[in-house]
Amino acid sequence: MLRFIHAADLHLDSPLRGLQSLPDVLQERLEQGVFRAWDRLVDLAIQAEADAILLSGDLHDSTHRSLRAVWRLERGMKRLSDKGISVFIIHGNHDPLTTEDFWSWPSGVTVFGTDKPSSHLIHDRSGKPVAVVTGMSYGQKAVYDNIALQYPEQPERHVKEYRLQVDSVVNGDSMSSERLYRIGMLHGTVDGRAEHDPYAPCSRGDLIRKGYDYWALGHIHKREVIQEQPYIVYAGNIQGRHIKETGAKGVYVVDVQADGATELVFHPLDDVRWCDESLSLQTIETRQELLEAMFACIEGLRGSERLSCARLTLTGSSPLHTELKRGRLAIELEEAWREAERLRLEEGLDAVWPIQLRVHSQAVFELDEWRESESFAGELIRMTDQVHESDEAVEELLQEALIALGGNAKLQQWLGSQSIEIRRKWLEEGLALAVEMLQGEEQTT
Template sequence: MIPFRFLHAADLHLDSRFIGLAHIPPSVRSYLKESTFAALGRLVGVAVQEKVDFVVISGDIYDISDASLQGQLRFQEALQELGRHDIGVFLIHGNHDPLDGPRLTSEPPKHVTVFGSEEPVHAVGYRRSDGKEVAIVSGISYPTAKVTENTALTFHRKQGSSLFHIALLHGNVDGDLQHETYSPCTRRDLIERGYDYWALGHIHTRSILLERPAIVYPGNIQGRSIKETGPKGCYVVDVDEEGGTTLHFHELDSVRWWVKEISIEGLSNEAEWIEAVERAVEEIREMHPQAMSVVRFRLTGRGNVHRLLAEKGAAEDLLAELQRRETMLAERQEYNGLVWTEGFAVESGLAIDREQLLLEDSFLGEMLRIAMRSENNPSELDDLINTALQPLMENQELRKLLSSVGADEKLDWLRQAAELGVTLLNGREDSAEEVANPPYRQAGGQKDEH
């Protein structure tokens, strides 16, 4: 087998919305809007610098709901730049950019292969240095936004060819519950098709499901919400004479998302809590000095500082101040090292002896015991939540909304309710203000979406 090198990317989502950022100033918003294009530019730069023979892109180049003319023109510009360096491109369309969606109707350049929605065809990948055939590349695009059949079963190796076989598939392997189950399949389905490398897209978390044959999700090239934390980018893949693969990850993102935990345990007053948050901001700035960061702080643990967070709105006040400081940097176009605090998830509680309360023969003790049992028993949790929400089920819209609530969110509700019960029933002041501002809540940001 002839050695060669290719780049695998997916889920570019060019010019798509950033989710969960409310009331951001125009200077920050413009930088965020440009970040997906910046990641695309870095992708092209990596392909040129690493001298790859070709590039494969496994779907969701755009979001049809946000598909802008600018996004399509910038992508065409990137393809043209790759063409100037004799780098071929193979691509498919996914659920966010299906073939029936609105787009420019121009023909792709000769060095670009766009796979259709019928049975995968076999295209040839060439080595740039000598023009030799090195790979058979196959792919299948989404004709519409929802593809629920197992399209992996339509792939087949080219008979009689000993070349390295690459398959481009945009789908959900082994039922990842965090994403829609479009083009669902299993690892066994992929292995049995006989391909050497499955270039996957759709799941935004980078992962190598299997090394041989290689089954790979590169993740998206730019995180766009608090659910997409950590480095984002692409893989450069080296194929050796034996058909083995070596993968090198390259970071492409210019905006990095973080979730950072800060415990209030051991903090005696508001000043110490503020100092802990400010120190965490500077630590993130030092870890990622060449780009912008967006962070959500999870405030955990138990202590006296919790009452300041629950009753006096300290989290909201500090959030406003942190954002004001970073806005000043953005207005000076100082985006490298900028740390935008998206919000505080207040998951802390009052200082209590929980073990002693669990032993008490009291209403509070029984409430905590029920909460603990339900937290460890999914069916009991469902029964408890369903009973509590029964009065709301008479409303059709609420019933539809509640039916989509997942297990993690139900567990959060249980913990919030238990913490509020502790606050109100443990001999504390049960003020109306505290009821209106329960201990477990989020300051700033918006409800997570995907």
């Protein structure tokens, strides 16, 4: 019945962050990454014979927008138009719709205005209307109103073309016996997100009450199916931009059957993938073993026809901890990693480029032995054991330790969003660090 593609947050021409001292061939690849992802989106729509593409905001960044970005968008839109694929666009906080943004797009491209939500039909290949899509663009960078409340509950009633078609069949009745599939496009924040600005905030209940079948959301760069029946979905962005946007990025291809049954399939499109991996040193005792384990981990991140940018964190207890802590061994490991990937680039192969090699290892020590001792370290371990017995004690200790940071509102908000499991992990890591320092003092006395 209907096939559409849900995409969002293209951010064309937005620079990738956290990369330094790159070879020229890699720099060029990174600059083209998001454009290649856009081209792959267009290719996917054509190959899948989609009826429509929904772009739920932030096609580009106003502060970085260039004619190159607009031209690449227009070229893709032209290819879609030539294949009869409709495109529906809402603008978000990074690309608010202003007088400077009005562009003469090819036929079949619909840009939603900023005054209020409007509705348009989606037709299948035979020209039959099968869905109604409703959306609204931002007219400014920061929109803090709950604009979802303005969306009509029966959007088909607001489409003149549909009313005329129905009136010609059922005289005097403006509603069809076969209800159109209802899609809402919204760039905003559903149920709050601690790490994101609360633009166009709304609740899941606000969206459900509108009676739509699918909410195509933008703004949050991590894909998520918040709910099914109705579907409330973040597609995420099509290309990660920094180390906090890890994993596969792409779009959802959505198939809708005549009875309204909906199926989503995720398709990765990213040309550059960000990876944040950990390597346990628990069984590693020598430099050679560490180097081999590092390269094996890197090999597991390698993708076909895709560049990866990786941060690797060394964790766990290891006899190599002292060498790593002094810094030189970590520097040599990263140099070996960079050299190996540079050679691959020179050979025209895809690479896993090092962003950072972090050392979060610990010295080898037995907590049980320290726990039974009469030393200060033993007393510290026993006190920590008591704190671990209750969530309230863990929270009280952490609040006391972090009291100096109480003036930072954003940090406090982030701390408040962390689970008790994560807080207990902080306590365990703090204990390990303290015992390590105390062990060093014991060994020097």
